[in-house]
Amino acid sequence: MRKVVLVTGANSGVGHALCQRLLQEDDGLHLCLACRNPDRAEAARAALLASCPSAQITAVQVDVSDPRSVLRAAGELRRRFRRLDCVYLNAGIMPQPQLDVGALLSGLFSRRVVHMLCTAEGLLIQHDRVTADGLQEVFATNVFGHFLLVRELEPLLCDGDSPARLIWTSSRSAQKAKFSLQDFQHRSGQEPYSSSKYAMDLLSVALNRKLNQRGLYSSVACPGTMLTSMTYGILPAFVWTLLMPIIWLLRFLVNGFTLTPHNGAEVLPAEDARGAGQPAVRCPCWGHRLTEEENASRLLLISPQCVRQTGGSAKGQSLGVAHCTSTMQSTEPGGQVWLFRQRPESLDPLSKYLSTATGFGSTYVTAQKMDLDEDTAERFYHSLLELDTHVRATLQGTGAQS
Numbered sequence: 017m018r019k020v021v022l023v024t025g026a027n028s029g030v031g032h033a034l035c036q037r038l039l040q041e042d043d044g045l046h047l048c049l050a051c052r053n054p055d056r057a058e059a060a061r062a063a064l065l066a067s068c069p070s071a072q073i074t075a076v077q078v079d080v081s082d083p084r085s086v087l088r089a090a091g092e093l094r095r096r097f098r099r100l101d102c103v104y105l106n107a108g109i110m111p112q113p114q115l116d117v118g119a120l121l122s123g124l125f126s127r128r129v130v131h132m133l134c135t136a137e138g139l140l141i142q143h144d145r146v147t148a149d150g151l152q153e154v155f156a157t158n159v160f161g162h163f164l165l166v167r168e169l170e171p172l173l174c175d176g177d178s179p180a181r182l183i184w185t186s187s188r189s190a191q192k193a194k195f196s197l198q199d200f201q202h203r204s205g206q207e208p209y210s211s212s213k214y215a216m217d218l219l220s221v222a223l224n225r226k227l228n229q230r231g232l233y234s235s236v237a238c239p240g241t242m243l244t245s246m247t248y249g250i251l252p253a254f255v256w257t258l259l260m261p262i263i264w265l266l267r268f269l270v271n272g273f274t275l276t277p278h279n280g281a282e283v284l285p286a287e288d289a290r291g292a293g294q295p296a297v298r299c300p301c302w303g304h305r306l307t308e309e310e311n312a313s314r315l316l317l318i319s320p321q322c323v324r325q326t327g328g329s330a331k332g333q334s335l336g337v338a339h340c341t342s343t344m345q346s347t348e349p350g351g352q353v354w355l356f357r358q359r360p361e362s363l364d365p366l367s368k369y370l371s372t373a374t375g376f377g378s379t380y381v382t383a384q385k386m387d388l389d390e391d392t393a394e395r396f397y398h399s400l401l402e403l404d405t406h407v408r409a410t411l412q413g414t415g416a417q418s
């Protein structure tokens with residue numbers, strides 16, 4: 017049976033590049049594009065079919081910022097499919113971003129330049145708005161709409177014969193300091209984007225705790241800074257073009273500048289196109305290439321350096337991938353993706369996986385521990401459940417729930 021993969025925000029940017037890469041790896045997929053604008057969805061479908069005519073591609077209309085639309089789309093998906101193998105929760109916004117040029121200029125000559133350019137910490141504010149349902153738009157789009165979608169799609173994702181996956185497009189901008197459990201919609205701050213991406217990281221952790229035993233696994237991916245309509249909202253296209261020589265130079269310092277959606281999607285594709293038993297991972301600190309046996313058992317030999325990071329276990333001891341937070345590179349020529357070819361059970365639910373670029377533009381994947389604790393994740397999850405109940409009650413009151 018064909019695997020079914022759903023991608024939100026599939027009509028542009030990294031979502032569209034992801035779809036292209038998924039089809040390049042496996043044209044036997046059924047790809048379902050979840051987009052808010054049917055014309056853009058159709059254009060994306062036509063473009064994907066042009067490069068992969070044998071693919072099965074459908075579309076579903078959904079505005080993830082609107083709970084009615086999410087419930088209706090989920091109903092349609094439940095009618096169309098008996099199972100979903102993978103859902104990419106990718107649609108996202110960063111409305112009316114405003115760049116602090118002074119902070120940028122002073123940051124460029126400070127010791128925190130690399131961190132600043134990777135995360136935009138202290139550089140950007142946004143102007144959020146309140147939706148017709150009384151939700152903050154950035155939170156509603158980036159987090160809550162996707163939370164509702166996952167809850168509604170549970171029957172298609174859980175308790176199947178093989179594990180199903182959720183993959184969140186998060187960001188290096190996710191920042192603990194911008195998130196508050198008391199104000200998780202970020203009503204009072206000016207950095208709703210960073211807050212929403214941190215909320216997403218928390219939610220992924222909580223979902224793993226709730227749903228792993230039912231065969232659903234959630235992972236967090238960060239594509240790095242790319243030139244897409246989101247970043248063209250910060251600086252006009254011609255300014256980006258003028259900045260390109262500087263950006264290419266900065267790339268030798270800033271490994272988060274993936275720049276193209278294709279590069280940004282490095283970490284995302286999830287299909288195990290090559291199957292088990294093929295060496296795919298090595299720890300670059302040691303340069304150890306996995307044997308077939310290690311790869312099949314999904315254990316990773318960790319270098320002494322990584323062992324130090326993981327608390328002093330013996331050198332050469334086999335540890336689960338879960339314990340290795342070091343850089344791990346694709347061993348394949350051409351830099352194909354390795355990460356999500358791993359069995360989801362073997363990934364660390366407390367790490368996020370980042371598309372990363374070298375100065376010369378080749379891409380690889382790194383892993384980073386998330387700056388969060390599971391207790392906060394649990395409490396946030398309960399806050400979302402309460403909001404879910406409240407929103408559904410309001411929709412029922414207005415007779416809008418399907």
Ligand SMILES: NC(=O)C1=CN([C@@H]2O[C@H](COP(=O)(O)OP(=O)(O)OC[C@H]3O[C@@H](n4cnc5c(N)ncnc54)[C@H](OP(=O)(O)O)[C@@H]3O)[C@@H](O)[C@H]2O)C=CC1
Pocket residue numbers: 024025026027028029030031050051052053056078079080081082106107108109157185186187188238239240241242243244245246247277
């Ligand atoms: N660009 C970057 O540097 C980075 C981006 N990201 C993340 O990548 C993801 C994709 O962004 P990117 O590709 O850059 O930007 P794009 O603006 O190109 O893509 C955003 C996608 O999300 C869709 N979308 C937005 N709002 C809604 C909504 N309410 N309902 C349904 N779909 C919606 C857009 O649809 P439409 O065409 O209709 O607007 C579009 O398809 C986002 O989550 C973003 O936060 C993470 C790190 C860096």
Ligand SMILES: CC(C)CCC[C@@H](C)[C@H]1CC[C@H]2C3=C(CC[C@]12C)[C@@]1(C)CCC(=O)[C@@H](C)[C@@H]1CC3
Pocket residue numbers: 115120132133134135136139140186187188189240241242247250251259262263266
């Ligand atoms: C000379 C400089 C390279 C000029 C560019 C300055 C800024 C416009 C960029 C510097 C860091 C960038 C950045 C993002 C957007 C553009 C910058 C602020 C993001 C916020 C885009 C969306 C994300 O999710 C983040 C990971 C990016 C972090 C870095």
